[in-house]
Amino acid sequence: MGADARAAGDRAGSGRRAVGPWTSSFAPRPLLPSLAFLFFLLLVVLGARAARYETCPKVQPDMLNVHLVAHTHDDVGWLKTVDQYFYGIHNDIQRAGVQYILDSVVSSLLANPTRRFIYVEIAFFARWWYQQTKAKQEVVRDLVRQGRLEFANGGWVMNDEASTHYGAIIDQMTLGLRFLEDTFGIDGRPHVAWHIDPFGHSREQASLFAQMGFDGFFFGRLDYQDKAIREQMLEMEQVWRASTSLKPPAADLFTGVLPNMYNPPKDLCWDMLCDDKPVVDNPYSPEYNADKLVKYFLELAAAQGRHYRTNHTIMTMGSDFHYENANMWFKNLDKLIQLVNAQQQASGSRVHVLYSTPACYLRELNKANLTWSVKQDDFFPYADGPHQFWTGYFSSRPALKRYERLSYNFLQVCKQLEALAGPAANVGPYGSGDSTPLSPARLSVPPIGEAVAVLQHHDAVSGTSRQHVADDYAFQLAEGWGPCEVLLSNALALLSGSKENFTYCRELNVSVCPLSQTAARFQVTIYNPLGRKVNWMVRLPVRGGVFSVRDPNGTTVPSEVVILPGSNSQEHPPELLFSASVPALGFSTYSVSRVPKRTPKAHTYRPRPWSRVLVIQNEHIRASFNPDTGLLMKIENLDQNLLLPVRQAFFWYNASTGDYLSPQVSGAYIFRPNQPEPLPVRRWAETRLVKTALVQEVHQNFSAWCSQVVRLYPGQRHLELEWTVGPIPVGDGWGKEVISRFDTTLETDGRFYTDSNGREILERRRNYRPTWDLSQTEPVAGNYYPVNSRIYITDGNMQLTVLTDRSQGGSSLSDGSLELMVHRRLLKDDARGVGEPLQEAGLDGWGPGLWVRGRHLLLLDTARTAAAGHRLLAEKEVLAPQIVLALGGGAPYRLGAAPRTQFSGLHQELPPTVHLLTLARWGPETLLLRLEHQFAVGEDTVGNLSSPVTLDLRNLFSTFTITHLQETMLAANQARDLASRLRWTPSTGLPTQTTPSLLDPAAITLQPMEIRTFLASVEWKEDIYTHSDAPL
């Protein structure tokens, strides 16, 4: 009902922001001010006045003001799936129905104009919105305009902070904030970031929020020791300086810890999900309790206020899926406010209570004009009590974590090709496809942009949902790939000039691809989403035999078929290997044909010779293995003449089931081993060696459920360790948490380094927290940190870096050692609400357990040159090439045009410092472009990679011309020159504000770690196909 009430054509409607108030002096084509432009200007002008804090309620300057924030916390999947939560299905699992919450809240807000409410999760709100009538939408617009319904955070979801990658965080925030901007304009723009439930907080998240333009940030969970000290020291509210590279205040974010996580104070929960007594204000009723309640509230407010520095304090009046019957909450809050404020007259009370919002509370803190202490580290790990470290979820559900990362990769490929090919990508020979439509209809198939956004939720990629919900997340991702494959086919046909029968082998990770395994001839198109050329080893399962592979110019390139050792061909089909060279932001097409009647050269394994050390090496690296144990024992960087003894093996922690110290067990959230020493999976490995011209591999078999291939390709500067773990046996009744550990001789002085959401690096010290004197209760779990893309140890001279292909927990528990948790399987629930052990049996709960495969990339370097290696390799890992197969011989896209086998979307490669973070369609003639400096200040002291870099965008792209450029804040929802954030005074001194300089597309400068976001008006070239003048 009411689904047709939506504005027709979101893309058309939103294109208006392409024509903003230009900071640019760059406008070669005069633009007539369209109606949309004037409308936008009007919004901007009005916004400058109304959209800040003018709708906030009055406070009493000389009293303690208690800001009641009516809110609901709606998980985008947890115990129930997204749809089950939205519609209120399976109330036997959890009483929760988001559609009713929003219905009910809107009615209650209309009943009393002083009431206020905040809403957060746009994945739910957008869905509800599209089901409303136009009349209802108008009513809601009014509520938003008046500040009675306020959006906080405004992301598609409230994302997890430990297992998310910054690119996906930015995308999901952009998606949600764009919905708000398109729907409500500046009135709907959130000023406050609101992460009340995520289980620990990353510094990068705060940096990103600051760059998005948020004025402040509130959260609920932090270490219990940290919180106690902050309450004492009045440091519950601070300025978080969230970057060591960006110049303050660019990454400064005012950050507040909420007093009671996100719950209402004790005895004041008036939802239908609570049992607290309602306010009975009739003095003649035998249940009369108003007096007592008011007295209790006044004491409570005073006690709470003592932990904060201003005469304002906040109370979160709501919790998980509250307000399904909003009247219960609001009726009692109305009475509470009336009764408490009446005491000012009656007894001279100095407490004033009011309906408020996080933004209005923040404004009062800002007006207090205080100097705030500065936070520079992060809020990991999170413990809610002794022995209760939430460090298990860093690694929970490793397969889902990888699928999320892989889908992010595919989404970027999809967005880029949509941008490069223009509208022809959306409708073409293969049908209609879209990467991230804000699809008002929300039909049965969610597009991949929404699916990847949903996966960022703090119970999704974190691995803390129930099993059937995790299955649904994976299903949503899988469904999302379909429309993108259509888009890719349309774009590739246009750009290559050939309508091929494109095939996407989604199961290459398990060596399944029907086309390459059956066809005698086929073509392989490799698309490279990076701004620089890559060389990539293509591996495709084949039936066996000999193949001839030709590059885009028709020249035969070396290839070989490798038969994996110790396997029969059914389990592991032979694989065809060849190295492909792919231009920046472009593709290369290789032709493969089976050579008839030739017997394959044996490229099979040689048994491990007991007598000598196994070695694999190329021109850059040598890795040696212990002849007795089969374990890696030494790695050498031949370019820099570095040698490091490294022993690598797999171990498992025996999951605690509770002990005399604490009943806490290890579970989906919590990591708690029952002893600090892990047990070896086995002390030695059976090994086999594969050595061919194109690959060298040592296959290590540790046990029936743990094996690894250590691999080197020619030209590669890192060692690749592809581990396969599972099904983890639990028949002995013990939950197991499996790690890969690297032991070296490096003297590391208790220190190690982990990335923050794949971006800046933080130093970690064993049994230490930078801001308080830690009382450590868990020597292992209490030293675990999130690793989103890399972890390293160094002695100041040499650095050993391990890159991951998904988020994992990691640590260094003794000097020179480094470990990553790759898989975990647990038999008990850890009592944090999910109510299920993390079993991951597979096959609808009846399988033997999941086996998981992943890769660790090992780099040995000098400390001074390490960043150049790991920054570029991490980028290549996150945005890996996409392989598309076809039989070949397709019809021409346009008559008379010969197919093109190589293409680049760039006229020149980007310098190594610059990462093309986003290239996506934004409107009919608008693209979203994000350029990032991917090095930190001082990180690369030898080369020049930590220096500012300047780009000329004018003739950078080969398929379109940029006609106008507008710079925006990070989430693209506000023009950068119009954005103004509240100013705070940090104890380190007031940073100097800089105004953005005039935008010159010929000279876009990026400072270290800076991301710049642009909306670019573009004109696609008349015939993209004939414009193949890009140098390759």
Ligand SMILES: [Zn+2]
């Ligand atoms: Zn939650």
